[in-house]
Amino acid sequence: xxxxxxxxxxxxxxxxxxxxxxxxxxxxxxxxxxxxxxxxxxxxxxxxxxxxxxxxxxxxxxxxxxxxxxxxxxxxxxxxxxxxxxxxxxxxxxxxxxxxxxxxxxxxxxxxxxxxxxxxxxxxxxxxxxxxxxxxxxxxxx
Amino acid sequence: xxxxxxxxxxxxxxxxxxxxxxxxxxxxxxxxxxxxxxxxxxxxxxxxxxxxxxxxxxxxxxxxxxxxxxxxx
Numbered sequence: 724x725x726x727x728x729x730x731x732x733x734x735x736x737x738x739x740x741x742x743x744x745x746x747x748x749x750x751x752x753x754x755x756x757x758x759x760x761x762x763x764x765x766x767x768x769x770x771x772x773x774x775x776x777x778x779x780x781x782x783x784x785x786x787x788x789x790x791x792x793x794x795x796x797x798x799x800x801x802x803x804x805x806x807x808x809x810x811x812x813x814x815x816x817x818x819x820x821x822x823x824x825x826x827x828x829x830x831x832x833x834x835x836x837x838x839x840x841x842x843x844x845x846x847x848x849x850x851x852x853x854x855x856x857x858x859x860x861x862x863x864x865x
Numbered sequence: 866x867x868x869x870x871x872x873x874x875x876x877x878x879x880x881x882x883x884x885x886x887x888x889x890x891x892x893x894x895x896x897x898x899x900x901x902x903x904x905x906x907x908x909x910x911x912x913x914x915x916x917x918x919x920x921x922x923x924x925x926x927x928x929x930x931x932x933x934x935x936x937x938x
Contacts, residue, residue, distance in 0.1 A: 750874055754873075764905060765905050765908055768873065768874065768905040768906060768908070768909050769908070769909050769912060771873065771874050772874050772875075772876055772909040772910075772912075772913060775874050775876040775878075776876050776877060776913070779876060779877070779878050823914070834877070836914070837877065837912075837913040837914050837915075838913075840912050840913065840914070841909065841912050841913060
């Protein structure tokens with residue numbers, strides 16, 4: 724069953740991110756919402772993985788934050804938008820953070836560029852000392 | 866043998882944890898094989914840029930056992 728873009732726009736899920744458990748909760752809810760939008764199973768996994776990465780970053784760098792999952796549409800294509808917000812330290816150099824292999828944490832340095840590859844559209848807004856908002860979109864394919 | 870077939874997501878943190886576990890076991894002389902990475906999980910890992918380096922992998926438990934048989938001889 725494929726939902727029409729018009730019919731599902733506006734559905735929204737807000738998940739506070741404070742611990743490991745919330746990461747799993749967020750990616751499960753993301754997978755559910757992606758299924759509802761009509762994403763095939765492979766794309767559901769890509770979306771769940773992107774949510775896992777972005778929420779992991781919240782815990783690692785900001786300790787806590789929030790994820791908003793929302794159904795959206797682009798023309799006749801239903802899609803999903805993931806907004807991950809925190810009030811953490813912020814990213815001093817976004818350009819650099821978007822380069823492959825760059826990391827400040829003890830990770831594999833795949834953070835933002837990796838997430839970007841999993842999704843269709845990607846946006847990072849960050850202010851040092853204020854926090855970071857990552858917004859990612861993915862659209863269903865026919 | 867580490868069976869990850871129940872995992873529906875392997876992000877960079879989970880992969881790092883697996884790598885660390887495999888590395889520690891290798892240092893203790895253990896032959897490690899990771900089995901059961903689901904096809905969609907493998908696809909997402911490649912998109913994300915994740916690899917398991919030189920850690921041995923196999924399709925499932927049977928294939929993993931066969932591989933270990935070969936290696937241990």
